[in-house]
Amino acid sequence: MANQTNTGNPHVDLAYRRKKNAEEMKHQVISFVLMIALTLIAFFAVGYNEFSHWFSVPFILLLAIVQVAFQLYYFMHMSHKGHELPSLFIYGGVLVAFVTVWAFMTVVWW
Amino acid sequence: MSTVARKKSLIWDYLTTVDHKKIAILYLIAGGFFFLVGGLEALFIRIQLAKPNNDFLVGGLYNQVLTMHGTTMIFFAAMPLVFAMMNAVVPIQIGARDVAFPFLNALGFWLFFFGGVFLNCSWFLGGAPDAGWTSYASLSLESPGHGIDFYVLGLQISGFGTLIGGINFLVTIINMRAPGMTYMRMPMFTWATFVTSALILFAFPPLTVGLIFMMMDRLFGGNFYHPAAGGNTIIWEHLFWIFGHPEVYILVLPAFGIFSEIFATFSRKRLFGYSSMVFATVLIGFLGFMVWAHHMFTVGMGPIANAIFAVATMAIAVPTGIKIFNWLFTMWGGNIRFTTPMMYAVAFIPSFVMGGVTGVMNAAAAADYQYHDSYFVVAHFHYVIVGGVVFALLAGAHYWWPKMFGKMLNETLGKITFWLFFIGFHLTFFIQHFLGLMGMPRRVFTYLPGQGFETGNMISTVGAFFMAAATIVLLINVIVTSVKGQKAEADAWGDGRTLEWAVASPPPEYNFAQTPLVRGLDAYWIEKMEGKKGLTPAEPLGDIHMPNSSILPFVISLGLFIAAFGFMYRTEASWGLAVGIIGLLITLGSMFLRSVIDDHGFHIHKEEVLEAEKGVKA
Numbered sequence: 001m002a003n004q005t006n007t008g009n010p011h012v013d014l015a016y017r018r019k020k021n022a023e024e025m026k027h028q029v030i031s032f033v034l035m036i037a038l039t040l041i042a043f044f045a046v047g048y049n050e051f052s053h054w055f056s057v058p059f060i061l062l063l064a065i066v067q068v069a070f071q072l073y074y075f076m077h078m079s080h081k082g083h084e085l086p087s088l089f090i091y092g093g094v095l096v097a098f099v100t101v102w103a104f105m106t107v108v109w110w
Numbered sequence: 111m112s113t114v115a116r117k118k119s120l121i122w123d124y125l126t127t128v129d130h131k132k133i134a135i136l137y138l139i140a141g142g143f144f145f146l147v148g149g150l151e152a153l154f155i156r157i158q159l160a161k162p163n164n165d166f167l168v169g170g171l172y173n174q175v176l177t178m179h180g181t182t183m184i185f186f187a188a189m190p191l192v193f194a195m196m197n198a199v200v201p202i203q204i205g206a207r208d209v210a211f212p213f214l215n216a217l218g219f220w221l222f223f224f225g226g227v228f229l230n231c232s233w234f235l236g237g238a239p240d241a242g243w244t245s246y247a248s249l250s251l252e253s254p255g256h257g258i259d260f261y262v263l264g265l266q267i268s269g270f271g272t273l274i275g276g277i278n279f280l281v282t283i284i285n286m287r288a289p290g291m292t293y294m295r296m297p298m299f300t301w302a303t304f305v306t307s308a309l310i311l312f313a314f315p316p317l318t319v320g321l322i323f324m325m326m327d328r329l330f331g332g333n334f335y336h337p338a339a340g341g342n343t344i345i346w347e348h349l350f351w352i353f354g355h356p357e358v359y360i361l362v363l364p365a366f367g368i369f370s371e372i373f374a375t376f377s378r379k380r381l382f383g384y385s386s387m388v389f390a391t392v393l394i395g396f397l398g399f400m401v402w403a404h405h406m407f408t409v410g411m412g413p414i415a416n417a418i419f420a421v422a423t424m425a426i427a428v429p430t431g432i433k434i435f436n437w438l439f440t441m442w443g444g445n446i447r448f449t450t451p452m453m454y455a456v457a458f459i460p461s462f463v464m465g466g467v468t469g470v471m472n473a474a475a476a477a478d479y480q481y482h483d484s485y486f487v488v489a490h491f492h493y494v495i496v497g498g499v500v501f502a503l504l505a506g507a508h509y510w511w512p513k514m515f516g517k518m519l520n521e522t523l524g525k526i527t528f529w530l531f532f533i534g535f536h537l538t539f540f541i542q543h544f545l546g547l548m549g550m551p552r553r554v555f556t557y558l559p560g561q562g563f564e565t566g567n568m569i570s571t572v573g574a575f576f577m578a579a580a581t582i583v584l585l586i587n588v589i590v591t592s593v594k595g596q597k598a599e600a601d602a603w604g605d606g607r608t609l610e611w612a613v614a615s616p617p618p619e620y621n622f623a624q625t626p627l628v629r630g631l632d633a634y635w636i637e638k639m640e641g642k643k644g645l646t647p648a649e650p651l652g653d654i655h656m657p658n659s660s661i662l663p664f665v666i667s668l669g670l671f672i673a674a675f676g677f678m679y680r681t682e683a684s685w686g687l688a689v690g691i692i693g694l695l696i697t698l699g700s701m702f703l704r705s706v707i708d709d710h711g712f713h714i715h716k717e718e719v720l721e722a723e724k725g726v727k728a
Contacts, residue, residue: 085284093312096399100352107415108348108403 031074038063126659128212129619133219134197134514138507140223141190147230148182149581151175156538156574159567162559172555173240174257178230180243181261184357185268186226188495191503192364193222193275196303198514200279202610202617203297205288205626205633210281212657213704218275220667225268228671232260242553244354247335247346251327256678262325263674267667269314269321276310279303288609289648290628294388297608297632298374298381301388302367305395306360312399313356320349329677344409351402359398362494363391365502366433369455372509373437375605376452377444380632383436390429390436397426407478416475423473430466434459449603450524454505457532458497465493468543483553486546492539504531504584511591512598516616519595523587527580534576541566541573607632612645620654623719651720653713660709662700669696 042063045056073079078087124132154175158167167175201209209215232238239261241250250258283304287296296304324346326332333339335346374381381387403411403419437459446452468490472478481487504527511519545566550557557563598615606612612634613621624647630636637645673693680686 089280089308089311092308092396096312096396099400103400103403103415103418104348107418108411 031070126661128216128657130197130201130209134194137190137194144186148187151179156571160571174238178238188361195506200303203300203608206286207621211278214274214278217663218271220663221271222268224667224671225264229264247343259678262321266321267670273314276307279307288625295631298370299367302363305391306363309356309360313353316349317353351405355402356398361499365499368502368506372451372455373440376447377441379444382439390432393429407475408482420473420475451505451509453528454501458501461497484546485542485550488552489539489542512602512615517591517595518598519591527584530576530580534573537573538570541569607635623723625649657711662704665700666697669693
């Protein structure tokens with residue numbers, strides 16, 4: 001989607017697209033490294049005996065959320081133009097799921 | 111490939127078709143068949159209840175007929191008929207040549223079809239499910255025999271189909287609109303389909319989860335719902351209604367869409383308050399997820415939960431009210447023609463409003479303790495589902511029949527159908543409000559004399575026969591019309607506003623020879639008002655790329671159908687496991703074939719398109 005041009009000729013703005021792709025690649029590598037780091041931290045948090053479950057479980061859930069965001073925005077290009085509707089549906093689904101779980105936790109069962 | 115080479119037998123053509131118009135006809139036939147089956151079951155229920163102490167259908171058999179009536183009508187009649195309308199109309203309304211994924215469209219149909227056939231096989235294989243259409247776990251886990259297994263597996267197979275269909279329409283509407291067809295120029299039925307598909311996307315997964323838990327408990331020794339083993343039967347109720355409440359909006363939003371088209375067409379006016387209609391549709395869809403627990407007020411969630419869900423439920427009356435007033439204002443000052451579809455539309459307003467009012471009554475949690483599990487509830491949901499959805503499906507069938515089949519349904523017979531159905535409907539269900547308030551419980555197969563229930567039940571049964579008579583007249587109408595009906599023109603009603611009325615009846619395989627340019631809401635009406643004969647094209651005439659037919663959707667679904675039998679009899683028959691695995695192999699094998707076979711489709715050449723279009727214009 002990022003490479004859409006108004007001309008039918010793909011060579012016109014080759015230089016621009018080169019630069020754009022290089023930048024893109026840099027982001028991908030950085031987020032890839034970060035994700036590996038996050039995974040290692042998660043393993044450490046579970047394996048390290050000094051942390052109680054009350055810390056490590058919410059902590060790795062938080063890491064998971066960060067990883068999902070990386071996955072969607074950097075690897076699956078949701079930060080690019082033309083992804084408004086997928087975002088709408090993802091956030092709509094998250095909202096509905098959140099309200100449902102929230103209702104269970106507050107008024108239905110406890 | 112030329113047109114001649116593509117000719118094949120009718121049955122093979124329909125088994126392999128990926129054309130949305132033919133899939134619409136398949137949905138209409140299959141959904142219509144299940145509608146007749148469910149209607150027959152309804153008649154049996156009413157015959158049993160016609161007089162006190164009746165012995166027409168006793169005990170367990172009554173429970174089976176009652177369960178199958180509800181399950182069939184919701185999942186295998188209303189849902190496919192809604193899909194029939196969507197398939198027949200939506201791609202043409204947005205100026206597309208087909209849905210986004212024609213292969214998946216066929217797969218969705220065949221999964222639904224085999225799921226329905228599987229469920230109904232239970233009648234011949236030891237008894238149908240008997241725990242009500244809601245199949246609450248406390249009942250269904252204790253149900254002997256395989257009835258509930260048929261329910262669980264049949265609904266899973268057809269649920270895949272529905273989910274596939276919903277996603278397909280979402281992608282179609284987002285990606286395949288003709289140039290100029292912005293979101294706020296989409297016809298109301300397309301909008302309804304869009305929101306409905308989003309609801310399907312979010313509502314069916316909870317059902318799938320619930321059904322898989324149930325399957326584990328019943329067939330594979332699980333204990334999600336077994337209280338004795340640490341499970342909880344209430345989990346099923348929540349999962350079922352988190353799906354079940356959006357499900358009623360999945361049914362009724364397309365109904366609203368159909369009526370919006372009909373009101374505008376036969377009032378010869380633009381739909382009043384179009385943008386508020388869109389807003390109301392989206393809001394109803396959203397709020398539909400926030401109210402599931404109002405089906406469970408008496409479960410014991412406590413006063414806070416009941417109060418919150420009661421208020422949320424009542425809030426839905428606001429967008430619904432917006433819609434009702436918009437329809438009334440559409441008619442106001444319009445040049446109204448009382449055709450058959452318009453009569454259903456006009457009758458829908460008071461009927462549906464009554465269902466809505468009893469809905470708000472049920473939403474008052476304290477009062478609901480009185481209504482719960484009584485005939486008042488039965489009356490309420492039949493008023494919204496028959497008075498809303500079934501009226502809309504009948505209206506839509508009459509309205510779009512010429513577009514789907516190229517022949518007008520007979521108007522006189524259509525009006526006879528309408529009056530019989532309308533009178534029968536109110537006769538059957540109005541009195542049930544009072545039976546419920548007098549204390550008649552639902553789902554119980556008989557009652558004693560001297561409780562004051564005799565007259566009311568007899569009236570209700572008579573009404574059911576009126577509806578049966580209406581259905582027979584409709585079938586006669588269909589047969590007479592197909593034999594010697596009057597040929598329909600492109601703009602069959604003369605007042606068409608949306609794009610489907612600009613193409614021939616029935617439309618050519620490729621829908622539009624040239625993709626149209628949409629210049630506003632009610633695109634075809636705009637062109638007609640400017641004195642033009644057809645649509646403004648958005649592209650030059652050229653070769654048209656079409657998808658190839660395929661038998662694979664049928665085979666994939668057949669494999670799951672076979673697998674379901676195998677796994678159901680796994681523990682008691684030596685062949686069970688083997689058949690289950692063979693079924694899965696058929697499904698996975700045909701999915702593999704679909705992945706490896708390169709299928710580029712074919713082209714209809716420009717000359718053939720010109721030839722076909724000449725035939726239409728002449």
